Amino acid sequence: MIMSLEGLIKSIGSIKFEILSPDTIRKMSVANIVTADTYDEDGLPIDGGLMDRRLGTIEPGQKCQTCGNRIGQCPGHFGHIELARPVIHAGFAKLIYLILKTTCWNCGRILLSKEDYEKYRRLMEKYKQKWPQLRYKLAERIIKKAKLQKCPYCDKEQYKIKFEKPTTYYEERPEGTIKLTPSEVRARLERIPDEDVELLGLDPKSARPEWMVLTVLPVPPPVVRPSITLETGIRSEDDLTHKLVDIIRINERLKENINAGAPQLIIEDLWELLQYHVTTYFNNETSGIPPARHRSGRPLRTLTQRLKGKEGRFRSNLSGKRVDFSARTVISPDPFLSINEVGVPIEIAKVLTIPERVTKMNIEEMRRLVENGPDVHPGANYIIRPDGRRIDLRFPKDRKAIANSLDVGYIVERHIRDGDIVLFNRQPSLHRMSIMAHKVRVLPYKTFRLNLCVCPPYNADFDGDEMNLHVPQSEEARAEALILMLVQEQILSPRYGGPIIGAIQDYITGAYLLTKKDTLLTREEASQLLIAAGYEGDLPPPAIKEPKELWTGKQLVSLFLPKDLNYTGKASICNKCDVCKKEQCPYDAYVVIRNGVLISGVLDKKSIGAGQPESLLHRIVKDYGTDVAREFMDKAFRLFLAYIDSRGFSLGIDEEELPKEAKEMIREVIREAEENTMKLIEMYNEGLLECLPGRTLEETLETKIMQVLEDAREKAGEIASKYLKSSNSALIMAKTGARGSLMNLAHMVACVGQQSIRGERVTRGYLNRTLPHFKPGDLGAKAHGFVYSSYKDRLNPVEFFFHAMGGREGLVDTAVRTSQSGYMQRRLINALQDLRVEYDGTVRLPNGSIVQFKYGDDGVDPSKSYHGKTVNVDKIIEEVLNK
Amino acid sequence: MVKFDIFKHELVPKARILSKEEVENLKKTYGIRKEQLPWIRKNDPMCKALGAKPGDVIMIIRKSEIAGEAIAYRYVVPW
Numbered sequence A: 001m002i003m004s005l006e007g008l009i010k011s012i013g014s015i016k017f018e019i020l021s022p023d024t025i026r027k028m029s030v031a032n033i034v035t036a037d038t039y040d041e042d043g044l045p046i047d048g049g050l051m052d053r054r055l056g057t058i059e060p061g062q063k064c065q066t067c068g069n070r071i072g073q074c075p076g077h078f079g080h081i082e083l084a085r086p087v088i089h090a091g092f093a094k095l096i097y098l099i100l101k102t103t104c105w106n107c108g109r110i111l112l113s114k115e116d117y118e119k120y121r122r123l124m125e126k127y128k129q130k131w132p133q134l135r136y137k138l139a140e141r142i143i144k145k146a147k148l149q150k151c152p153y154c155d156k157e158q159y160k161i162k163f164e165k166p167t168t169y170y171e172e173r174p175e176g177t178i179k180l181t182p183s184e185v186r187a188r189l190e191r192i193p194d195e196d197v198e199l200l201g202l203d204p205k206s207a208r209p210e211w212m213v214l215t216v217l218p219v220p221p222p223v224v225r226p227s228i229t230l231e232t233g234i235r236s237e238d239d240l241t242h243k244l245v246d247i248i249r250i251n252e253r254l255k256e257n258i259n260a261g262a263p264q265l266i267i268e269d270l271w272e273l274l275q276y277h278v279t280t281y282f283n284n285e286t287s288g289i290p291p292a293r294h295r296s297g298r299p300l301r302t303l304t305q306r307l308k309g310k311e312g313r314f315r316s317n318l319s320g321k322r323v324d325f326s327a328r329t330v331i332s333p334d335p336f337l338s339i340n341e342v343g344v345p346i347e348i349a350k351v352l353t354i355p356e357r358v359t360k361m362n363i364e365e366m367r368r369l370v371e372n373g374p375d376v377h378p379g380a381n382y383i384i385r386p387d388g389r390r391i392d393l394r395f396p397k398d399r400k401a402i403a404n405s406l407d408v409g410y411i412v413e414r415h416i417r418d419g420d421i422v423l424f425n426r427q428p429s430l431h432r433m434s435i436m437a438h439k440v441r442v443l444p445y446k447t448f449r450l451n452l453c454v455c456p457p458y459n460a461d462f463d464g465d466e467m468n469l470h471v472p473q474s475e476e477a478r479a480e481a482l483i484l485m486l487v488q489e490q491i492l493s494p495r496y497g498g499p500i501i502g503a504i505q506d507y508i509t510g511a512y513l514l515t516k517k518d519t520l521l522t523r524e525e526a527s528q529l530l531i532a533a534g535y536e537g538d539l540p541p542p543a544i545k546e547p548k549e550l551w552t553g554k555q556l557v558s559l560f561l562p563k564d565l566n567y568t569g570k571a572s573i574c575n576k577c578d579v580c581k582k583e584q585c586p587y588d589a590y591v592v593i594r595n596g597v598l599i600s601g602v603l604d605k606k607s608i609g610a611g612q613p614e615s616l617l618h619r620i621v622k623d624y625g626t627d628v629a630r631e632f633m634d635k636a637f638r639l640f641l642a643y644i645d646s647r648g649f650s651l652g653i654d655e656e657e658l659p660k661e662a663k664e665m666i667r668e669v670i671r672e673a674e675e676n677t678m679k680l681i682e683m684y685n686e687g688l689l690e691c692l693p694g695r696t697l698e699e700t701l702e703t704k705i706m707q708v709l710e711d712a713r714e715k716a717g718e719i720a721s722k723y724l725k726s727s728n729s730a731l732i733m734a735k736t737g738a739r740g741s742l743m744n745l746a747h748m749v750a751c752v753g754q755q756s757i758r759g760e761r762v763t764r765g766y767l768n769r770t771l772p773h774f775k776p777g778d779l780g781a782k783a784h785g786f787v788y789s790s791y792k793d794r795l796n797p798v799e800f801f802f803h804a805m806g807g808r809e810g811l812v813d814t815a816v817r818t819s820q821s822g823y824m825q826r827r828l829i830n831a832l833q834d835l836r837v838e839y840d841g842t843v844r845l846p847n848g849s850i851v852q853f854k855y856g857d858d859g860v861d862p863s864k865s866y867h868g869k870t871v872n873v874d875k876i877i878e879e880v881l882n883k
Numbered sequence B: 001m002v003k004f005d006i007f008k009h010e011l012v013p014k015a016r017i018l019s020k021e022e023v024e025n026l027k028k029t030y031g032i033r034k035e036q037l038p039w040i041r042k043n044d045p046m047c048k049a050l051g052a053k054p055g056d057v058i059m060i061i062r063k064s065e066i067a068g069e070a071i072a073y074r075y076v077v078p079w
């Protein structure tokens, strides 16, 4: 099949859209369809019916009456329906309206003065030569200009034309408003001379305006509207066929009535009905008319519906295709895998294959795989012999014989196995890191496994997320994937100059706990951790020799740093003191690495976290390359996990308890805030409150109250974090950036604070109050959604209700935002997907036209820059000073 | 009406019309036809101020936060 098409494949030079003229429709038609019936009593297609045999066979084994081909080869052939009266093509209705407005109803000339007409003719000629793309803009201008009340050619008075969606036109004559029949519309369009058609932006050779009013309707062949026979033997027709039946039925009735000389009223009714059917045949979602429905009440899926939208031909069949050599399953974490790896279930590994050519070098191995067959893991599913024949290894009993018959030049479709390169993907694929190349690790159980550091680029978690896997089949594809798409090559994100792959959650907590000043390890502990991290080498001399040999966590981490690495930076736990004491920081928040030794500071989110630009991790990737960075993540990060595992790390609500004095202080702060609120309200009531610029008095009061309450919550949080023990797990996670924030912590221990709806205090509910428990007009904090309690203290019912209101708004917001940003993303990608940076640094369209003279105006690749800047001056200064 | 010199405004980039030779050079360096440059309408205040006519190519020198100075060219079209 593919062979026979060779030589017939041509590239498309250009595409031109035209309107089918009635003559063209008749010429391409093989049958005039006249009866609404499809099959006779014997179940055979009726000649002149919608299933006419000339339209192409749909029954297997039969030759097509028109082209002689059998089913599958016969492309299908169009028929046509001669409409008894013309009807408007709803898709052109708006354009017809514009043309009717701009041309004389009597002689069809454009309603321009003779001078203007000449001027625009000349302009149009010039545009055709020099700016062909701008012809339509000129036509738009002409259409806007052509508004003469009196035709300069035939002196006839012009009337105002009104358009009523979808297909009706009225003319406001002095004697009254009359409806224009499609026949009249068509007659007017016919009168427009070719030269004038051109000025309206149409090519008279390919789109005469009268062709927008249909007199003949093409009937698509049955191959595009196949009927299905149900098990019960009942034939069910396609929606398009149903619609065509309607059209023919009304058309025939209209024809009969005209011939019988029926009253004008009846004819007009039928004509309108025909118009309705033709309109819905093209688009069953035309605004202004009810959609045509199936007997069951389901709206019919007509031509436009077949193409449009997510399930339409374009998005579903042309831009989206289904593929072989792919797999999908639930994902789960595995910190013992490299970031470059993906765990693949054996079951899947036995289905996905790679074609491998048999050579002198691998023949023994290939024989073994063939012998194993499809059911034993490192096996094979098919053999392709040099003559192209495929041997399915599922069936033969004696695979050993087949294995022995294997020879150089055969191709074995072997199972994927450890080390094979595959593409791994999680939807929505919003950026290029959503599809990365991984190396296979075949593992037991049924989920795909991945290292936790690659969660951020995929935006994956393990609450049931599924991912897809694709196996490249050619050597080129594999090479490209390995060199360009491998996870380690994607550590630096082009979105911002920084690593998108890095430590998250427990890795950060672990790193902090390990590198803390007071973490000291015995020889046993240190050895255990280093073995877990895969360190091969000697233990450094202990930091403390007497009375017992002890090692610091910093020492262990240093073993994994490049030997000539220098780095200084602040940690996430930094208190942002007014004067930074640098190396002498009492909180150990100033990270200094000299010659690959962590001298001071703890490692946390700022230095090793995912998505942190100008961090230690960023420096390692940029200065030492992706291999070193990958190894650091595979080994040092495992050290952090091993430490947090052995030390233990947990959190319970009981721990979020404050001492009495702190609670008292918080209560005092909130009481004060409440007092201030009351004072503000009093001032407002007495008219002493001064308006803020641009605000009403009420708004001023609201913002001031909000401010007071927000300050109170913040103060309460500050007190809370001051009084919590520094060993508090939630506090550690918040400060190191591992998870949660100080605000979350304050919510738990101090005060949940103001709940807001649309950025304002809660105001909705009952008349002049939020709930019936409050006095009407109460402006106090309690009555408008201020939650005094902390989660630990428990919320009272009223507080709980307000909290639920705020929470619901959050949920609705995210739902709305994702759908809106998804649509925006789609449109942006459709608009930008063909842009490319050429070798001369310009950004161009595929036709060579220039969009940007230098990519981003500076030609800088953000993923190869320092946080978007070309040079990092601080780093250079430091390097020079270190020498 | 008092004519306002838009180029005196600091947010308006410097611009000038390219000479015939310069246009030829530009076409050669980028390997393009004039229409393959980005377009600008002749009604654009910039074109009006320069007196550029359809078919001209103008050079715009913008101040850029990241690149210091960014140069762009525009092909003047009617309508």
Ligand SMILES: [Mg+2]
Residues within 6 Å of the ligand: A460, A461, A462, A463, A464, A465
């Ligand atoms: Mg999830």
Ligand SMILES: [Zn+2]
Residues within 6 Å of the ligand: A055, A056, A057, A064, A065, A066, A067, A068, A069, A074, A075, A076, A077
């Ligand atoms: Zn055929």
Ligand SMILES: [Zn+2]
Residues within 6 Å of the ligand: A104, A105, A106, A107, A108, A109, A151, A152, A153, A154, A155, A156
């Ligand atoms: Zn006229």
Ligand SMILES: [Zn+2]
Residues within 6 Å of the ligand: A574, A575, A576, A577, A580, A581, A582, A585, A589, A590
């Ligand atoms: Zn500090």
